[in-house]
Amino acid sequence: MSKSNNRGRRGRGGFVRTPKTMRRFFRLVRQDLAFREHDKADFHRLGWGVMCSLAEALGVSLEYISKELAGDAVSGEVTLHSEKLHVVFQAGGHPWGESFLWRTCRGRYDYTGRWNQWEPWESLLDMPALAAKMHRQVAADEQREACRAVTATGLAAEHEARGGGAPPAQPKRRECGVSWR
Numbered sequence: 504m505s506k507s508n509n510r511g512r513r514g515r516g517g518f519v520r521t522p523k524t525m526r527r528f529f530r531l532v533r534q535d536l537a538f539r540e541h542d543k544a545d546f547h548r549l550g551w552g553v554m555c556s557l558a559e560a561l562g563v564s565l566e567y568i569s570k571e572l573a574g575d576a577v578s579g580e581v582t583l584h585s586e587k588l589h590v591v592f593q594a595g596g597h598p599w600g601e602s603f604l605w606r607t608c609r610g611r612y613d614y615t616g617r618w619n620q621w622e623p624w625e626s627l628l629d630m631p632a633l634a635a636k637m638h639r640q641v642a643a644d645e646q647r648e649a650c651r652a653v654t655a656t657g658l659a660a661e662h663e664a665r666g667g668g669a670p671p672a673q674p675k676r677r678e679c680g681v682s683w684r
Contacts, residue, residue, distance in 0.1 A: 520556050528553055529624050533601070536578040536594045543578060543594075550581035550592045553627055557590065558583055560634035567611075584608070587641045589616050605637065607644045617644060 528549040536543045547570050554568050563585045573579035578594035590605040602623050608616035620640070626633050 520552065524549060524552070525628060532592065532594045532603075532624055534595045537576045540575075543572075546578060546594050547572065547581060554581050554583050554590070554592065556630055557627065557633070560630035561585075561588065561637060562634075563588070584611055586610055588637055589613075607641050 527545070531542060531546045531549065534542065536546055551568065551570060555565060558565055558568060561583075563583065567585040568581070568583050570581045571579050581592040583590040587607055587609075588605065589608045590603070592603050602621040604619055605622060606616040606619050608614075622633065
């Protein structure tokens, strides 16, 4: 019998994303999983599957997904850390229990990344929309970096033209048409 009649959607990690499994995952992430090994194991199993589904929606390889079980007193985390995105799932026991962390980054060894963004857990129900939002932020950050590089190159040339004596003028904030934070 084929699995095509399954009500859920099977991701690349073999996880079947159904309303029931997503409800179970959402319930787990809102709980404090300290000293509850069975629930902690469920969180990591379901978190891995949800992260695989997100990686598929983002077009990112599964090799970028990892999980840290941590000790008895904490939930641990499931992480996707690609060249341009860093996404972290942690279960409750912290003030931001209603959301998960994601940010853009500059490579796999950038652990501080750019601005932290907190997304509600329910946004995982619409993976294509969430992936599109993340891709837009990556594109905006790349455009901002390109603008800064062009501005810095232009300022250096202007500084050289003046003989290198005076410091270069500060760039105007709307020079490249990018909203700066």
